[in-house]
Structures are given as structure tokens and as C-alpha cells.
Amino acid sequence: MLKFNYKDIYCPECKTKVMQYDGITKTPQVVVCYGCHCHITYYPETDSVTRKHTVERKTSSGKRF
Numbered sequence: 760m761l762k763f764n765y766k767d768i769y770c771p772e773c774k775t776k777v778m779q780y781d782g783i784t785k786t787p788q789v790v791v792c793y794g795c796h797c798h799i800t801y802y803p804e805t806d807s808v809t810r811k812h813t814v815e816r817k818t819s820s821g822k823r824f
Contacts, residue, residue: 768801770794771810 764782768790769775775794780801788801791813800809 768799768808770797770799771808772797 766780766782767776768778768780768788770777770792773792773794775792777792777799778788778790778801780788780803785803788803790799790801791797792799792810796813798811798813800811801807802809
């Protein structure tokens with residue numbers, strides 16, 4: 760049975776909890792902060808968090824480029 764070492768990830772701007780990292784996934788995790796409406800990217804390899812403003816949607820499908 761797997762034991763997860765959960766780690767809480769917070770927005771660097773508004774200090775809102777945005778996700779809970781399980782300690783297993785090695786790919787960058789992208790979530791939306793509901794406090795400041797920005798994209799928060801967590802890089803588990805370097806244990807760093809970056810913040811970017813939300814990109815305008817230019818297509819009808821909602822895909823962001």
C-alpha cells in the first residue's frame with residue numbers, strides 16, 4: 760500500500776491554499792488560484808512555485824496558447 764506525503768501548495772501572492780501535492784508525481788502541476796485568479800505552477804523537481812496572470816482565451820474551445 761502506498762503512503763503519501765502530502766504537501767500543501769500556496770499562492771505566493773495571496774497565500775491561498777491552491778492544491779495538495781502527493782509526493783509522487785514528477786510533472787509540473789498547473790492550477791488556478793481562486794483568490795487572485797492567476798495560474799500557479801508547482802515544479803516538484805525543484806520544489807518551486809511560479810505565478811502567471813491568466814491568459815485571454817482567443818478561441819471558442821477555450822484553449823490557451
